[in-house]
Structure formats: C-alpha cells, structure tokens
C-alpha cells in the first residue's frame with residue numbers, strides 16, 4: 001500500500017497547556033509500553049510471521065525472519081507512539097464484518113487485537129487523487145513505520161481493507177519487499193490462486209501485482225514492508241496501465 005504523509009489531526013495548538021492536550025497527543029511523549037494494546041498487536045504480528053509456513057521458499061522464509069527481527073527490535077526499543085485521531089473511509093463500513101469473519105480462522109488472535117484498537121485506527125487512501133471507484137472500496141491503516149503510530153524507520157506494518165468486489169489496480173513498490181497476509185475474506189493476486197485467512201503473498205521489489213476480492217465479503221489483509229529506511233520513508237505507489245501477463 002502507499003506511503004502516507006504527516007498523519008491527520010496530529011497537531012495541537014502551540015498555546016495549549018499540557019492538560020489541554022488529548023491524552024494520546026504526540027506532545028505527551030508517549031512510548032509503546034504506555035499503550036499496551038499496541039504492543040500486543042505487534043506481538044501478534046510477530047507470532048503470525050512465526051506460524052505461517054514458508055512453503056519451502058527460502059526467500060519467503062528469510063523475509064519472515066527479517067520481519068520478526070525488525071518487530072522484535074521495535075518491541076525492545078520501546079519507540080515513541082504517535083497515536084493520531086481516528087479516521088474512517090467509506091470502506092470502513094465493512095470493517096466489523098471483516099473482523100467478525102476473521103474470528104473463526106487461524107488469524108483470530110490478531111483479529112482480536114485489531115478489534116481492540118479499531119476505534120483508534122487512522123484509515124487513509126495514500127493518494128493525492130484516488131483512482132475512480134477505489135475511494136469507496138479501499139483504505140489502509142498504518143500501524144508501525146516512519147510516521148507511526150508506532151515509530152520505526154526499519155519496517156512498515158499495516159492493514160488494508162477491501163470491500164467486496166474491489167479490484168486494486170496493478171502496482172509495484174520501489175525497493176520494498178512486501179508480504180500480504182490474508183486475515184479475513186478471500187482474495188487473489190494476478191489471477192494466480194485464491195488466498196484465505198492464514199495465506200501469505202510475497203512480492204519482491206518492483207514486482208507488479210493486482211488484487212481482486214471476492215464478490216460478497218470484504219477482505220482484510222495485514223502487510224509488511226521491508227526496505228532501506230530512505231525507501232520506506234519515500235515510498236510511492238506506482239501504477240501501471242500495462243499489467244504484466246506473467247510474474
């Protein structure tokens with residue numbers, strides 16, 4: 001998914017006194033351990049990247065190990081927590097259904113953690129101009145990354161929510177290795193296979209990919225991006241009107 005700019009609603013007026021600030025304002029100097037629910041969510045991501053099989057792929061196994069190492073480093077560092085104002089998008093009307101559908105799956109643990117933070121997530125488009133129709137059917141919420149909420153320049157973790165029938169256009173990520181984990185619903189990438197909760201998709205840097213979602217149920221995915229700090233900070237979505245036939 002795309003990088004976002006400065007989080008919305010994160011600034012308070014310079015004349016505000018400390019006790020006027022929202023309790024989770026960035027100016028209050030919060031760190032990860034001050035809000036245990038965020039730490040539990042990161043631990044559940046860590047566990048997800050431990051239990052999901054690598055399918056015999058050395059590259060996927062190495063990616064999963066790297067994601068675990070980065071998350072472990074974040075947990076040890078207890079970084080600043082920049083909890084921004086919650087933001088919704090039209091697609092978040094499907095979030096409760098997606099969470100409910102994910103409860104009876106192997107992903108139930110992380111689903112519970114997400115549900116506990118659902119009221120705090122800041123759902124974004126990540127584009128100056130959202131492709132037509134996508135504004136109703138897609139949004140993502142970053143959990144960990146250079147702009148937070150949990151701050152790290154080593155890895156980005158987030159969630160992406162698709163409405164039923166969403167077609168997410170062909171895109172690639174410059175210098176970023178990406179994995180998607182299906183948490184709820186059913187989706188496909190490049191018309192190659194169908195992914196259900198507990199399945200992982202792995203995209204090497206620059207690999208073009210297009211996502212389609214089942215007609216009647218939403219799909220919630222977790223994603224992890226690994227790459228050099230400068231790439232994580234400046235990542236932009238790259239669209240293509242020429243989908244590759246083979247990947």
Ligand SMILES: [Fe+2]
Pocket residue numbers: 001171172173178203209
């Ligand atoms: Fe992607």
